[in-house]
Amino acid sequence: MKQLRPLITLLLVTLLSTLLVSVVAAAPISLLSGKTLKTGSSPTNFHGETNLVTDSDLSTGVTLQAGVNNTSITDSITYHFSSEQTIDSFKVIIDGHVDQRFSVTFNDVNGKYIAGYYITDLVGENGIYKLPTRLTGVGMVVFFNNHTAPQHVLEVDLYVNEDTPTDPEPEPEPEPTGDNALLVIKMISGLEKEFDLTASEVQDFIDWYNDRADGRGKETYMFDKDFNKGPFTSRKDYVAFSKIQSFEVMEYTK
Numbered sequence: 001m002k003q004l005r006p007l008i009t010l011l012l013v014t015l016l017s018t019l020l021v022s023v024v025a026a027a028p029i030s031l032l033s034g035k036t037l038k039t040g041s042s043p044t045n046f047h048g049e050t051n052l053v054t055d056s057d058l059s060t061g062v063t064l065q066a067g068v069n070n071t072s073i074t075d076s077i078t079y080h081f082s083s084e085q086t087i088d089s090f091k092v093i094i095d096g097h098v099d100q101r102f103s104v105t106f107n108d109v110n111g112k113y114i115a116g117y118y119i120t121d122l123v124g125e126n127g128i129y130k131l132p133t134r135l136t137g138v139g140m141v142v143f144f145n146n147h148t149a150p151q152h153v154l155e156v157d158l159y160v161n162e163d164t165p166t167d168p169e170p171e172p173e174p175e176p177t178g179d180n181a182l183l184v185i186k187m188i189s190g191l192e193k194e195f196d197l198t199a200s201e202v203q204d205f206i207d208w209y210n211d212r213a214d215g216r217g218k219e220t221y222m223f224d225k226d227f228n229k230g231p232f233t234s235r236k237d238y239v240a241f242s243k244i245q246s247f248e249v250m251e252y253t254k
């Protein structure tokens, strides 16, 4: 049993990650819920309307006759969108469905065929079928009974995954991320001072500046220049807060 524990832990971790991923993954948005769909013999010949297949009630539905080429037979349900849609999955729940043929066809706004699927060719889960590929530019959907006997359709729907990420909050103050940065300080006198610094040195300066702006810290900031020292052991440059007009940080990676 002892040897099993790491395996069980691994399984638990995997399960938890899967759960987390499904929670984080965007929820599909229903495109047909509550909509009124048209019933008829074809996508252009209608006999009536129904909202019994979009009422989220599994005790209500519409019976579609066996699909035939006859304008008086109701064997399909159609919905026209007023604008182009993107579809990732669909729902078809048929009373007592086992493997009877039933198709879902997607056309564009002009009625041109985009793609069509038999629900028996897709793997469904609780009546939801994921499309093999995302469909775009969909203007119309047709649910059709391809079986040789009537089928009672309880619910249909189309879904698009909400996966447009929201814009991240802009950083209140950009933090230096490059390895090195050129800090250019413009003094009130018009003089510009340039310092070639590491990211953490720039951060030190920004921290000092922000503190100083809040009335904390020293009036002057000291830069220890380790470049262009010449004959001197060190060169220090002092910058007074009250003399700074503005400063700019230009990051670069060496």
Ligand SMILES: [Ca+2]
Pocket (backbone or CB within 6 Å): 052, 053, 054, 055, 056, 057, 058, 059, 060, 061, 154, 155
């Ligand atoms: Ca229903």
